Amino acid sequence: MAPDSTVLVVDDHALFSDAVALALATGGRTVHRVRLETAGRSPSRLLASALRIQPDIALLDLDLGRYGDGRDLIRPLSRSGVDVVVVTGHIDEADWGGCLRNGARAVVPKHRPLAELISVVHRLEAGEPVLDPGEYHRLTSLWQARLAEDDDHRRRLARLTPREREVLGELMAGRTIREIADSDVVSEATVRTQVRTILHKLGVSTQIAAVGMAHRVSWNAPEPDRPVRT
Incomplete structure (x- = not known):
């Protein structure tokens, strides 16, 4: 040149x-x-x-x-x-x-x-x-190792049920377990059980790690379908 x-x-x-x-x-x-x-x-x-x-x-x-x-x-x-x-x-x-x-x-x-x-x-x-x-x-x-790891994260996220995806989406939005329970009209114990299942399926030990995994692969949570409170 x-x-x-x-x-x-x-x-x-x-x-x-x-x-x-x-x-x-x-x-x-x-x-x-x-x-x-x-x-x-x-x-x-x-x-x-x-x-x-x-x-x-x-x-x-x-x-x-x-x-x-x-x-x-x-x-x-x-x-x-x-x-x-x-x-x-x-x-x-x-x-x-x-x-x-x-x-x-x-x-x-x-x-x-x-x-x-x-x-x-x-x-x-x-x-x-x-x-x-x-x-x-x-x-x-x-970079190749990063791609392989991200693919594994996406596979783990794909194992979540629709309800578990909703809960993870709420966690990504910064909501607490109590807030999720109140908005979805369920008990806190129910939400805690769902969170434990999410952590197990994703292979992580904390909510922060689960949220970080989802953000890293640009995972999009579904819109929550909450029941109307009467």
Whole structure:
């Protein structure tokens, strides 16, 4: 890649974006920032705004705030021939592995020195490797393990009866056992028995763990069908 490459910065933090752009705008390199406030909240519009620039390299944040999730842009950008470098404050290495599997060339944590990010850009421009194969394998293996674990969580959640799904949904909404019992016109003892069964089926020991499992796999609880109190 020529040293006069075009680099795109997609990040909702203006100060960080400005610092990166200033550091990169040397040696004939062209640096653009996607204006998230004009691109809108639609992932397709944001992608279209990015592709119109025809970048060689895209420095992409994962958390774009109200503008969406940067993960949605990795695969389409990389398939369009863009070298995607994820620049993120997330410290979940399994998540990094997912980004790599979706086509990112590297992941650079935001807490690392800016010089490290600039070095990755230089190596991409020179056609040099930016990630050790062993590190790639380690990170993507973590992602594969995460996927397998999430699949197991979904299978466990699928074992719940309709009533147990309702109770878990109430717990996810932050309601106590007493509140669930009152709203459903049943005894607290009945709800406690249902909660114990839920924990057993999910293979966890606390309500917090059960709720965490459901949130992690974006499990949606059914709308409760409560009897009318007379």
